[in-house]
Amino acid sequence: MKLGWIKKLSGFSILLVLMITGCGGPVASSNTSSDEDTGETIYLYGNDFVDIVAPEFTKQTGYKMEAVHYGGGEALAKIEAEQGNPQWDVVMMDGHGSIRNLADRGFLMKDWIPENLSNLNEYGTSLIPEDHAYVPVSIHASAVIAYNTSRLSKEQAPATWEEFFDYEGPAGQADPAVAAPAYPLVSSLFNYWGFSQAEQKYAHMMDKGLRVYPKNGPLGKALVSGEIDIAALQESNAYDLKQSGEPVDLIWPKEGAPGSLRVAAISQHTKNPAAAKAFVEFMLKPETQMMLVSLESSDSFFSPLVRGVEARKDREPNPSFMLPPAEWAAAHEVDIKTWFADQNVK
Numbered sequence: 001m002k003l004g005w006i007k008k009l010s011g012f013s014i015l016l017v018l019m020i021t022g023c024g025g026p027v028a029s030s031n032t033s034s035d036e037d038t039g040e041t042i043y044l045y046g047n048d049f050v051d052i053v054a055p056e057f058t059k060q061t062g063y064k065m066e067a068v069h070y071g072g073g074e075a076l077a078k079i080e081a082e083q084g085n086p087q088w089d090v091v092m093m094d095g096h097g098s099i100r101n102l103a104d105r106g107f108l109m110k111d112w113i114p115e116n117l118s119n120l121n122e123y124g125t126s127l128i129p130e131d132h133a134y135v136p137v138s139i140h141a142s143a144v145i146a147y148n149t150s151r152l153s154k155e156q157a158p159a160t161w162e163e164f165f166d167y168e169g170p171a172g173q174a175d176p177a178v179a180a181p182a183y184p185l186v187s188s189l190f191n192y193w194g195f196s197q198a199e200q201k202y203a204h205m206m207d208k209g210l211r212v213y214p215k216n217g218p219l220g221k222a223l224v225s226g227e228i229d230i231a232a233l234q235e236s237n238a239y240d241l242k243q244s245g246e247p248v249d250l251i252w253p254k255e256g257a258p259g260s261l262r263v264a265a266i267s268q269h270t271k272n273p274a275a276a277k278a279f280v281e282f283m284l285k286p287e288t289q290m291m292l293v294s295l296e297s298s299d300s301f302f303s304p305l306v307r308g309v310e311a312r313k314d315r316e317p318n319p320s321f322m323l324p325p326a327e328w329a330a331a332h333e334v335d336i337k338t339w340f341a342d343q344n345v346k
Contacts, residue, residue, distance in 0.1 A: 035273050035274040035277065036274060037274040037275060038271055038272045038274075040064070040271055040275075041064040041066050042064070042066075042089035042270065042272050042275045042276055042279070043066050043067075043068055043087060043089050043090075044065055044066070044067045044068065044088070044089070044090045044091070044092060044279070045068050045070060045075045045078060045079065045088045045090070045091045045092075045093075046068075046069070046070065046075060046091055046092040046093040047069065047070060047071060047072055047075065047093050047094065047180045048093075048094070048236075048262065048299050049299060050067040050092060051067050051069055052292070052295070053092075053282070053283065053292075054066065055067075056288075056291070057278075057279055057282050060282065061275075061278050061282065063272075063274075063275040063278055063279070064275075065275070065279065068088070071178055071179060071215060072093055072094060072095055072098070072178070072179060072180020072181070072183070073175075073177050073178040073179070073180070075091060075093055075180070076102075079091065079102065083107070086267050086269045088267055089266065089271070089275070090264060090265070090266055090267070090270070090276050090279050090280070091264070091267070092137065092262065092264040092265075092283070093180050093262065094142065094180040094181045094184060094260040094261070094262050095180055095181070095183055095184050095260065095261070095263075095329075096127070096134070096136070096184075096261040096263050096326040096329065097183065097184070097187055097324070097326055097328070097329020097330045097333055098329075098330070098333060099133075099134050099263050099326075100129070100133070100134075100326040100327060100329065100330035101330040101333050102265070103129070103131065103133035103134065103265070103330075104330060106268065107267065107268065108133045108134065108265045108266065108267065109133070109266040109268045109270070109273070109276075110131045110132060110133045110268075111131060111132055112132055112266070112277065113132055114135060114280050114281050114284060115281060116280075116281045116284035116285060117135065117284060119284050119285070119286060119307060120284070120305055120306060120307070121304075121305055121306065121307045123139075123305060124305030124306065127261060127305070127326075129326060134263040134264060134265035135265075135280055135283070135284065136261055136262070136263055137262045137263060137264055137283050137284070137305060138261075138262045138292075138302045138303060138304055138305055139259050139260065139261045139262065139302065139303045139305065139321060139323070140181075140234070140235055140236065140259075140260055140301060140302035140303060141234065141252070141258065141259065141260065141321070142181035142182065142185040142188070142234060142259065142260035143173065143181070143185040143232035143233060143235075143258050144233060144234075144250045144252055144253070144257050145157065145158050145159075145161075145164055145230060145231075145232065145233075145250065145251040145252075145253055146220075146223055146230065146231045146232075146233040146237075146241070146248055146249070146250045146251075147223075147229060147230045147231075147248070147249060147250075147251070148223055148224070148229055148247055148248060149247045149248065149249050150226065150247040151169075151226060152229055152230070154249065154251070157230065157249075157251060158230060158253075159251055159253065159254060160253050160254050161189065161192075161255055162255075164230065164232065165201045165202075165204070165205050167229070167230055168208065169228075169229040169230070170209065170211065170227065170228040170229055170230075171205065171208075171210055171228055171229065171230045171231065171232075172210065172212065172213060172219050172223070172227075172228040172230075172231045172232075173185065173210070173211075173212055173231065173233075174212070174213055174214070174215055174216050174219050174234070175212050175213065175214050175215070176336070176337060176340055177337050177340070177341070178214045178215060179214065179215040179216055180260070181216065181234045181260040182216075183329075183337070184258055184259060184260040184261070184323075184329075185258045185260075186336055186340070187258075187324050187328075187329045187332065187333070187336060188258030188259065188322040188323065188324055189201075189258060189322075190324075190332065190336055191322075191324035191325075191329070192255070192322055192324075195332075195335075199339065202340075203343075206343060211228055216233060216234040216237045217237065219231050219233055219237070220233060220237045220238070220240075223248060224241060224246045224247065224248060233250070235250070235257070235301050235302075235315075236298040236299055236300075236301045237298065239298050239301045239314075239315065240297075240298030243298070243314075252316050252319060252320070255322065256320035256321055256322040257319060257320065257321055257322065258321070258322050258323075259321030259322060259323035261323060262302070264279070264280050266280065284306060285306070286306050286307070286308050289305075289309040290304075290309050293309060293310070293311060293312060300312055301315050303319060
């Protein structure tokens, strides 16, 4: 079903915006003061990799962990909804701005420095927040320019984000309030162009019928079917479609690809800080990063941030990322998501 942007922002998206806007910080609760293992199962909320790393973490450490797999917007909404009685211990997801937002409102443990933090490479080290509210794990493109090769040649496809937004045919992207990588995409462009110009560009594209899909999976299917010619598509989805033989190819824009920084953070109310901290240490181990980058699935298309671990060879060798400061992305998250939701009522 072909729907324009104005008719297509989900009720969940608007609900999430209202939740984020209207909620304050989490209600205080007693917490285990020491790092002793309580023996309780800890819960990991997140999107990519959580179903893989949780059992491996338990196997290697003996700590019991259960992964709860959510989309990015779903994970944030769940954390908001549970603020009076948090059920999660660790969150790992794309979007350092959204996690920074949680940190600024008192949801996260701060000022703990993992021993394995020194494993980060130079770029990863530059992304460590001063209060150590989260740790950077990896980075990938929240969107490259993907195009249907049955409808466009490489020469006809946009090579820059300027050309993408000027394209006159059907185009699409994921919903920034639902898909974890989509807010990093939008916030990167808003930061790159500035609010006024970014709003003008998006408004112009919406008027032309920009199609927005809940997540990158449906967005990729729309691209394959020919419903849209081009898409701002997460790199793992784009590579997956290309390598699967679908009529899809991708372009890394000349300005750079909006970066989606995957981070891990611990709830300040975790009842088992020893296990939660052990998980963060686990994610910063070269062996863990090598395991993830060696996966046969398209999830392994990312840039590791741990020294000595290299990205896949069949990926862009020197990717350039557009990544707004975490504080900027956090401060403007409500404004940007609200602006997008407001287009629904025009």
